[in-house]
Amino acid sequence: MSSDPASRTDVIAALSELLGERLSTSPSERDLHGRNEAHFALALPDAVAWPETTAEVSGILRICSRHRCPVVPWGTGTSLEGHALAIRGGISLDLSRMNRVLAVNPEDMDTVVQPGVTREALNEELRATGLFFPIDPGANASLGGMAATRASGTTAVRYGTMRENVLALEVVLADGRIIRTGTRARKSSAGYDLTRLFVGSEGTLGVITELTLRLQGQPEAISAGVCAFPSVAAAVDAVIETIQMGIPMARMELLDETVARAFNAYAGANMAESPHLMVEFHGSEAAVAEQADRFGEIIKDHGGGPFQWSLKPEERNALWKMRHNAYFALKQLRPGAVGLTTDLCVPISRLAEAVTETQADLAQHPEMGGGIIGHVGDGNFHALLLLDPDNAAEMTIARDLAHRMAERALRLGGTVTGEHGIGMGKIGYMALEHGPAWDVMAQLKKALDPENLMNPGKMVQVN
Amino acid sequence: MSSDPASRTDVIAALSELLGERLSTSPSERDLHGRNEAHFALALPDAVAWPETTAEVSGILRICSRHRCPVVPWGTGTSLEGHALAIRGGISLDLSRMNRVLAVNPEDMDTVVQPGVTREALNEELRATGLFFPIDPGANASLGGMAATRASGTTAVRYGTMRENVLALEVVLADGRIIRTGTRARKSSAGYDLTRLFVGSEGTLGVITELTLRLQGQPEAISAGVCAFPSVAAAVDAVIETIQMGIPMARMELLDETVARAFNAYAGANMAESPHLMVEFHGSEAAVAEQADRFGEIIKDHGGGPFQWSLKPEERNALWKMRHNAYFALKQLRPGAVGLTTDLCVPISRLAEAVTETQADLAQHPEMGGGIIGHVGDGNFHALLLLDPDNAAEMTIARDLAHRMAERALRLGGTVTGEHGIGMGKIGYMALEHGPAWDVMAQLKKALDPENLMNPGKMVQVN
Structure with missing residues (x-):
């Protein structure tokens, strides 16, 4: 299906009548909405629309x-697999003006927001309540986009992903129908779980126009720390034992020797050039201290240490700031390079294997x-790969490396993406990962969007 | 649609050829599979089939x-809303012979089971591993049935419902296709969440033939206790504060003065005739003691107490045994009565209101x-209502009370069932709760089961 200019003139005229200046065909706006944070080519929409209400x-x-x-x-255009590119033209539906926090319910620990609210804006709004929204994918993404891509991040080990933290949605379907899925009740056994069907559907089934989200209480105490390990396998074994012991980690990040080297060179760190774990504990003061002590014992058994941890916010913030800036520190290892980042997720028992194989693969280049x-x-x-943008051969090598990562994920019983999503970047793996279940996804898509108008060409394949 | 005897003769012949003696048309087996645990009339299947493999x-x-x-x-026939009744005849597909635990993965804290494994059988099998499966709906239900009905129970406040604890499924669709949804990875952003679509679909979209479930580590220490409150509102306020403080309760059960009276009369208890909370804490010895102490402080502020808690397994087991037998204790308040039990779920800020209104309603009868x-x-x-089986007027009154509970749930922003499900009992509330989203459920059903053969007449309405 290609863009049909004659028909697009009509649709743009009709939309202009509805939206006035909030419908733009200006080259600069189309260009802005045709770009992405990753390596995908420019793909221009025919127009950009800024609705302000669900009715619009x-x-x-x-x-x-x-x-x-x-x-x-x-949303904010921060996805990494080309999710929001209008690869078949049409309308880029920019939800940034639907950015109001509609309700905060402290007793129920939930909030109702419009899709254009970003996670940082929400947490700013919540500051006085003692509550926070824990999902943190790194980028200051919009909550609608985070739901649509089933985002997660560093805190998912404790608080879950968007899958666990969206209670209810308002969605507009392809034909314009407005539906509500779920309620503010914490659980229900009344009907199909439409909320979870739309979470992670990447805009292919409808447009999320309102979200009801779970909130968490700000922990009384937070401690964070870092420690070195002799190998990735030792670090992963320590993690497995920690989880089995029921120690409720709030964050638990692995970084390899290359990342440690980049932190030393470009982030003022002074780390051993070996794998590390960065961890965080949430709870009462006593609980946090006990958890850190027990974790310290476990890592000793796996050759890790010393374990340096702190209750001081400034030290903790410095640690996580460094973690969040890993991408930029790594990029400085190769000045002028562009980054290609990809993710996978496997059962934790296979994680050391997956990381070690990937490291060996990367060592070839x-x-x-x-x-x-x-x-x-x-x-x-x-994994972050650093490419010379003027060397076409490197893109091929990078794609091969990413391809082998995806195959590795499936061979080890996992999924080709834990949190970056499918978009256009990984659609080629859907049949491989899901087999005939991918056809079922196409059947569902056809049932709700028979003309294949909602973000066509992403995630599912119909026709 | 009514049973078509001629066509059924053919289907039974074909199934007999496939299954031999594992296809029965005997009156006793049809009668056994035509009964239910609740008040719904006998509804006989034409035959009962006992498959032993997914291929079958x-x-x-x-x-x-x-x-x-x-x-x-x-599964085990323990559902409460007539889910498993063959109200349009056909085949009762008894999965009790698919009852093997296929894998236990201690490092990943997951297990792969066939649908006929009961939760008690699974926990028995896990005993030596230090792991357990936490979802406890009361009945010793099959895990396939628990997934199909999105079961939860006393531990959901800590461990979630079946929604959060099913990682992956194998499902056979109406046309016989076999699909796998999800993987053993803890999270994924690769595609529509088919796992969550089938969890809670009550057999209307396909047959679950294998489940991958999350497991939990046996807590190092468990404490449990009980305390009285001057009112339901005071108990609920204490609960809200406990949750806001981030105290990780493992169980938190409210019982009203009538239940306390029944426990005193028929379960050897010695409780004040007032609302009570029964609670349980899981964690390290130190954490459990700290949590119980902090909870004790909170309840004092709400007029509750004294809070008696214990680390002793025998005292804890006695407490929860009494809780699980509440139904039987209550039934003895009116000898010879049959019970009609119904549930609802609302945002917790509206719970006191929902309970108090329901109590006032019950007090009329x-x-x-x-x-x-x-x-x-x-x-x-x-709520459990006690009916004289020989008094038709009481069934009408009971239905009215249940109807007002459902309306109350929706008025207070909740759902007509938190865990009992829809089945045939609550299908009349689906349009009311979901509005146009119920039509979307029917569209999905039609896409996967165009002839409406999978558990027809339950949850969705298609024609």
């Missing part, structure tokens, strides 16, 4: 449905060897 | 699909007034 989203979808015009929801960072409690890790 | 389930569904014969999966027991941390509670 519904109106836009009715018009687009009538004209068979694709619609691609846009030392000039491109970025580092490995993992949300190790989830069995999830990221 | 697939073969059965292919045959039934060809003959347009309904298939109703059967003191002879039928059973008690109220709630999984209060989830905002979920159950």
